[in-house]
Amino acid sequence: MQDILFDFISKYVSLTEDEKNAIVSLDIFRSVKKGTTLLKKGQKSNDSYFVLKGCIRTYYVIDEEEKTTAFYTEMEALTPPCVISKTPSEYYISCIEDSILLVSNSDMEEEINSKFPKFEIMCKVLSEELLAKQQIDFDAFKTSSPEQRYLNLLQKRPDLIQRVPQHQLASYLGIKPQSLSRLRARILEKKS
Amino acid sequence: MQDILFDFISKYVSLTEDEKNAIVSLDIFRSVKKGTTLLKKGQKSNDSYFVLKGCIRTYYVIDEEEKTTAFYTEMEALTPPCVISKTPSEYYISCIEDSILLVSNSDMEEEINSKFPKFEIMCKVLSEELLAKQQIDFDAFKTSSPEQRYLNLLQKRPDLIQRVPQHQLASYLGIKPQSLSRLRARILEKKS
DNA sequence: CGTATTTCTTAACTTAAGTGAACGAGTTAT
DNA sequence: ATAACTCGTTCACTTAAGTTAAGAAATACG
Secondary structure, three states: OHHHHHHHHHOOOOOOHHHHHHHHOOOOEEEEOOOOEEEOOOOOOOEEEEEEEOOEEEEEEEOOEEEEEEEEOOOOEEOOHHHHHOOOOOOEEEEOOOEEEEEEEHHHHHHHHHHOHHHHHHHHHHHHHHHHHHHHHHHHHHOOOHHHHHHHHHHHOHHHHHHOOHHHHHHHOOOOHHHHHHHHHHHHHHHO | OHHHHHHHHHOOOOOOHHHHHHHHOOOOEEEEOOOOEEEOOOOOOOEEEEEEEOOEEEEEEEOOEEEEEEEEOOOOEEOOHHHHHOOOOOOEEEEOOOEEEEEEEHHHHHHHHHHOHHHHHHHHHHHHHHHHHHHHHHHHHHOOOHHHHHHHHHHHOHHHHHHOOHHHHHHHHOOOHHHHHHHHHHHHHHHO
């Protein structure tokens, strides 16, 4: 399971056995059951997550309705904005499959960073990459219709459509569950 | 004019006179006339921008139509995704007011970074902050209707509504110019 | 200065998403 | 086993955005 982590890291920097051991000894792997809430609105937190296996989602509650804004699956990392801004969280994070996560807090990161400067470099590269990626995703969302967004998702992350409940997918696409059903029916009709 | 830059930097790290001089001597301030295209689709570039005065926008051309995805005004920085991924740009950048920009390329940044490690730290903090900010903006976009987005913009960046052409604003909100006109009329009606 | 062009608004009509309700299938709890 | 829920779909109706077209207002330019 740790291999997934080191596979990921090796894309950015190469680690010695010592360094790997130092990371493992931090003991930050955590098993989480489906349905667990990792963070609630209003809470403060210093935790960042990296998904080794499973899927977590972030959502807001607006007018008593859940609005899902993101899904994180294998090899994806999430540092909630509230960790950066040191303010109470605006949203919830919950686990939608039994998952294995890496949970790290700011202190640990500082410790690792000071021991292994490589890490600092990796973090910088990573956040720049994520920023660029998010910009592209945001642009794609803005410039397309719900139907195009769905077709795009079907291309880019077909697994999500299988493993995630429809009503969560719908709000991720910016529409209601009924509209997603209809939209899918429309697409099927067009094909035939 | 340089003061704006140093005001901005001072939020993150404090600079000595020597350091300030080193930056000024890079000679990266650039005056740009309204209408100038800074980057075209398909071009490669290493340039990042920081707006000292004026306004620039990024836009895609999809089906022969411009889709504006972002505006950058005073004290805002833009590193296009193509600079990070080292691939040809997917979008255009153009200047919508006579502006004064700071244009830096990767080489310069490396030079500055190696001379003044402070800078590296600032860049890391900056990109983490930007990432968190973008996440929040993206979430707000996904979870609201065009009308709510407009009202939100009116709160957060009222200047934009004054200084930017309506049809660019409309596509920034994810709708057509006609819909923006209608939506504004609707809001006025409600108020009365 | 006047003409051309761009920009913004309005209107009528079409299309797609929101809303409220109902139904069946599958799940959970008791 | 059955009642209570959740989830996805469908339907009829409402509301808002897309589309096409036209005209007014502002801007650019020769």
